[in-house]
Amino acid sequence: MNNNYRLVKSCLLATLVLMTMPVQAIEVITTIKPIQLIALSITKGTKEPQMLLPAHSSPHDYQMRPSDMQKLQKADLVFWVGPSLERFLSNVQETSPESTNWIELQALFESEATQSQIKTTENSDEMEHASEHQQDHNHEGMDPHIWLSPIHAGIIARKIAATLIESDPESTQTYSDNLAEFLKQLQKQDLSLKKQLSEIKDSGYYVFHDAYGYFERHYGLHHLGAFTLSPDRKPGAKRLQNIREQLESSDVRCVFTEPQFKPSMVRAITEGLKVNTQELDPLATSIALHANGYFMFLQQLADSYVACLKK
Structure with a gap:
C-alpha cells in the first residue's frame, strides 16, 4: 500500500512539474536584417528572432560558414526571401531537419491573390511602372528586394504572424496584438514619408x-x-x-x-x-x-x- 502510494505521489509530482515548466520558445531565424526587423515587431514580448547573415554582408555574394549551418540546424522557423536573393541557401533545405519550417517570402508575391491585394492599394500608374521595372529583372525572375515596399512589408508581417501563431499558439494574442500595432504604425509612417519625399x-x-x-x-x-x-x-x-x-x-x-x-x-x-x-x-x-x-x-x-x- 505504501509503495503504491509513493508511486502515485511521484507520478503526480512529475506531472505537476511538467505542467509548470515554461514552454520552450521557438527558434526563429531570418536571413537578412530588414526581415528580422519586421519579425522583431511581431515577436515583441517573446523570444527575439536571430539573423543569419553578419552585419555588412550582402546576400548576393554570401558564402555559408559552419556556424551558419549550426544555427539553421537548431531553427524551428527560417524566414528567407528566396533563391533569387539567397542563392547560397538553395541546397541547404535538403539537409536541414524535417522539423524546420522554411518560409519563402518571395513566393507570397507570386500568387494571384497577393498581386490582386497589391493592385487595390497602388494606383494604375504605379502598377504600369512596376511592370516595366519587372522586365528589367526578368533575367533573374522577380525583383527580390521585396522588403523595400511598405505594402509588401505589411504582407510579410501578416505571414510572419500567421506562421508564429501556428507554431506557438499559446502566444497568439501577443502576435495578433503586435501585428495590429505594426500595421497601424506602418500606415501612419507611409503617409508621413509620402509628404517628405514629395x-x-x-x-x-x-x-x-x-x-x-x-x-x-x-x-x-x-x-x-x-x-x-x-x-x-x-x-x-x-x-x-x-x-x-x-x-x-x-x-x-x-x-x-x-x-x-x-x-x-x-x-x-x-x-x-x-x-x-x-x-x-x-x-x-x-x-x-x-x-x-x-x-x-x-x-x-x-x-x-x-x-x-x-x-
Missing part, C-alpha cells in the same frame, strides 16, 4: 545597384539608372563609360553608394562632375535591433534620398 520627386539620380524599385515606385521617385542590376555582376568598362556620359549630359543630382560595397567605382565615375553622392543602405546595417527598427529603416532611406537630392 519635395524631391522631380530630382534625378543613379543608384549603385537596381534594388530600390519597390520603394521608388511607391513614392514616385525619379530613378534614372543603376551601375549594375546585381552587385555580384560588375559592370564592364563600356558600361561605365556610358554611365559617365549620361551623368555628364543628363540632369543627375545624386549618385548613391551602398555600405556593403566599396564606393571606389562610383568615385571614379563621378570624379570632376557636379554630382552629389550619398549612401543608401538597403540592408539596414546601422539600424538598432528594436521593435520599431523597420520604421527607423524606412525613415533612414527617406532621409538619405532627401539629404542628397535637396543639396
Whole structure:
C-alpha cells in the first residue's frame, strides 16, 4: 500500500512539474536584417528572432560558414526571401531537419491573390511602372528586394504572424496584438514619408545597384539608372563609360553608394562632375535591433534620398 502510494505521489509530482515548466520558445531565424526587423515587431514580448547573415554582408555574394549551418540546424522557423536573393541557401533545405519550417517570402508575391491585394492599394500608374521595372529583372525572375515596399512589408508581417501563431499558439494574442500595432504604425509612417519625399520627386539620380524599385515606385521617385542590376555582376568598362556620359549630359543630382560595397567605382565615375553622392543602405546595417527598427529603416532611406537630392 505504501509503495503504491509513493508511486502515485511521484507520478503526480512529475506531472505537476511538467505542467509548470515554461514552454520552450521557438527558434526563429531570418536571413537578412530588414526581415528580422519586421519579425522583431511581431515577436515583441517573446523570444527575439536571430539573423543569419553578419552585419555588412550582402546576400548576393554570401558564402555559408559552419556556424551558419549550426544555427539553421537548431531553427524551428527560417524566414528567407528566396533563391533569387539567397542563392547560397538553395541546397541547404535538403539537409536541414524535417522539423524546420522554411518560409519563402518571395513566393507570397507570386500568387494571384497577393498581386490582386497589391493592385487595390497602388494606383494604375504605379502598377504600369512596376511592370516595366519587372522586365528589367526578368533575367533573374522577380525583383527580390521585396522588403523595400511598405505594402509588401505589411504582407510579410501578416505571414510572419500567421506562421508564429501556428507554431506557438499559446502566444497568439501577443502576435495578433503586435501585428495590429505594426500595421497601424506602418500606415501612419507611409503617409508621413509620402509628404517628405514629395519635395524631391522631380530630382534625378543613379543608384549603385537596381534594388530600390519597390520603394521608388511607391513614392514616385525619379530613378534614372543603376551601375549594375546585381552587385555580384560588375559592370564592364563600356558600361561605365556610358554611365559617365549620361551623368555628364543628363540632369543627375545624386549618385548613391551602398555600405556593403566599396564606393571606389562610383568615385571614379563621378570624379570632376557636379554630382552629389550619398549612401543608401538597403540592408539596414546601422539600424538598432528594436521593435520599431523597420520604421527607423524606412525613415533612414527617406532621409538619405532627401539629404542628397535637396543639396
